[in-house]
Amino acid sequence: MLETLASAPVLPSTRRTLLDARDLHAWYGESHILHGMTFTIPEGEVVTLLGRNGAGKTTTMRSIMGLLRKREGSLVYDGTETVGLPPNRIARLGIGYVPEERGIFASLNVRENLELPPVVKPGGLTTAEVYELFPRLLERKGSQGTKLSGGEQQMLAIARILRTGAKLLLLDEPTEGLAPVIVQQIGEIIRTLRAKGFTVLLVEQNFRFAATVADRHYVVEHGRVVDAILNEDVPANTAKLQEYLGV
Amino acid sequence: MFELIGIPPQALFGQLMLGLINGAFYALLSLGLAVIFGLLNVINFTHGAQYMMGAFVAWMLLNWVGVPYWGALIIAPVLVGAFGIVLERLFLSRLYHLDHLYGLLLTFGLALILEGLFRSQFGSSGLPYGNPLPGGTNLGFMFLPWYRAWVVGFSLFVCLATWFVIERTKLGSYLRAATERPDLVQAFGVNVPRMITLTYGFGVGLAALAGVLAAPAYQVSPTMGSNLIIIVFAVVVIGGMGSILGSVITGFGLGIVEGLTKVFYPEASATVIFVVMAIVLLVRPAGLFGTAK
Ligand SMILES: Nc1ncnc2c1ncn2[C@@H]1O[C@H](COP(=O)(O)OP(=O)(O)OP(=O)(O)O)[C@@H](O)[C@H]1O
Ligand SMILES: [Mg+2]
Numbered sequence: 001m002l003e004t005l006a007s008a009p010v011l012p013s014t015r016r017t018l019l020d021a022r023d024l025h026a027w028y029g030e031s032h033i034l035h036g037m038t039f040t041i042p043e044g045e046v047v048t049l050l051g052r053n054g055a056g057k058t059t060t061m062r063s064i065m066g067l068l069r070k071r072e073g074s075l076v077y078d079g080t081e082t083v084g085l086p087p088n089r090i091a092r093l094g095i096g097y098v099p100e101e102r103g104i105f106a107s108l109n110v111r112e113n114l115e116l117p118p119v120v121k122p123g124g125l126t127t128a129e130v131y132e133l134f135p136r137l138l139e140r141k142g143s144q145g146t147k148l149s150g151g152e153q154q155m156l157a158i159a160r161i162l163r164t165g166a167k168l169l170l171l172d173e174p175t176e177g178l179a180p181v182i183v184q185q186i187g188e189i190i191r192t193l194r195a196k197g198f199t200v201l202l203v204e205q206n207f208r209f210a211a212t213v214a215d216r217h218y219v220v221e222h223g224r225v226v227d228a229i230l231n232e233d234v235p236a237n238t239a240k241l242q243e244y245l246g247v
Numbered sequence: 248m249f250e251l252i253g254i255p256p257q258a259l260f261g262q263l264m265l266g267l268i269n270g271a272f273y274a275l276l277s278l279g280l281a282v283i284f285g286l287l288n289v290i291n292f293t294h295g296a297q298y299m300m301g302a303f304v305a306w307m308l309l310n311w312v313g314v315p316y317w318g319a320l321i322i323a324p325v326l327v328g329a330f331g332i333v334l335e336r337l338f339l340s341r342l343y344h345l346d347h348l349y350g351l352l353l354t355f356g357l358a359l360i361l362e363g364l365f366r367s368q369f370g371s372s373g374l375p376y377g378n379p380l381p382g383g384t385n386l387g388f389m390f391l392p393w394y395r396a397w398v399v400g401f402s403l404f405v406c407l408a409t410w411f412v413i414e415r416t417k418l419g420s421y422l423r424a425a426t427e428r429p430d431l432v433q434a435f436g437v438n439v440p441r442m443i444t445l446t447y448g449f450g451v452g453l454a455a456l457a458g459v460l461a462a463p464a465y466q467v468s469p470t471m472g473s474n475l476i477i478i479v480f481a482v483v484v485i486g487g488m489g490s491i492l493g494s495v496i497t498g499f500g501l502g503i504v505e506g507l508t509k510v511f512y513p514e515a516s517a518t519v520i521f522v523v524m525a526i527v528l529l530v531r532p533a534g535l536f537g538t539a540k
Binding site: 065066067086087088090091092096097099103105106107108112115116117118120161164 | 417420421423424426427428430431432433434435436437438439440
């Protein structure tokens, strides 16, 4: 245990730590998936988890939200230990979640999907501001949620957690399977969110895209953080990243 | 007096009215089952016993405490609903991560226990409950008893109000979303376990409400629920598990079908619903309003 801690790569930051994950272990039933994830998310940054398929990126997101029955280690959000809290309490601390499969509700229309997550903290965007950021959702607000295109559903999944006052946004592969134009738009949105003061934890397979939006990157392998790279060091580490990601 | 295909209109409309009454009970009960199944994934076999408890609580309120029908209409569903909440917290909540079958077995067992308790306490012959709305009016083509009109109208109102809350309000959007993805709704900050508990309490309360409505129309007896619930499950299968409006429409519709069968072919009236069920299962296995999963 101490060994994992000691070997966890650390990067300097002048900002306050918003989320501090230490030696996080998680299980799906009997399978032990996370083997001591250690990383920090400084407030106001866009931080990515990079890694191959099955590395444990989604599991890390779900662990942060408390969606796995069995977790061990420590996950301190804004001074509060969250291991042991149920998902609803964790969300109310100010964490918004966009799952990998987007989680748009078929029995809700676009407006209902957008307004579903309750406001958990003051200071979120107003519904009008959200529609300004995503005009397409206003045009389609009466449609069934799952009738939207993939890109629109992704926008909706992001849009709905901006109203809640959550400060930390967990985005699990928001660009997966989307056309290059849409990927660009999502990159634009992430930069806008950063400028508005949101903190983002982004899961990505595509580090070239990740490098256009992020401040720092953590490389995940077999349920551990094996490397940490500041965004300005990405060009110098391209070969290493390609090796990690198998691209 | 005119006749319709050889049937006197008094008989025809009288049976239609009886059919609507039965339909009102089918609708209320299958609605509760649908709401519970949607969110809890539990087929609530205790539903019939909870309906019976509603009628008994009304009877006890009247005979032991002196609370009349109109008070029982509110108090009995609240009490029985609270009892449902205790059952959910103590027993059902431990089974959600298991197969449907476990919930079904548990609720079936609970139904047997409850029925047995009431039978040993009150006997099985049935207790009378006075009609709070005696009399009626002659519509010309038929005589309309006030109490029957009230049961049909009030049930319809309760069903539509429930549908409205679920389909058109913010609270309902939580319920619909949690029916699809409870984990995600909880990860948005909603206390889903509490919502599940309250939903079960509400569904049970609906069953008890139907029981209070039934008390003056039928006898109050320990077996009144188990007799009815078999038909209600057939109604649920026909309508499609989990569809709110579907269960209401199917409930009233099948009540009418049953009433008409009594007029035109009385021998089949006890089985017609099961015949419809068999046909629906063959043609549309997910039910008339259900979507295949
Ligand atoms: N529900 C589950 N039950 C059991 N094992 C699971 C479950 N979900 C994921 N796993 C396993 O956990 C490991 C990590 O999966 P995870 O989804 O976290 O990977 P990921 O890094 O997000 O991958 P991807 O890039 O494909 O999304 C994989 O080996 C996967 O097979
Ligand atoms: Mg993943």
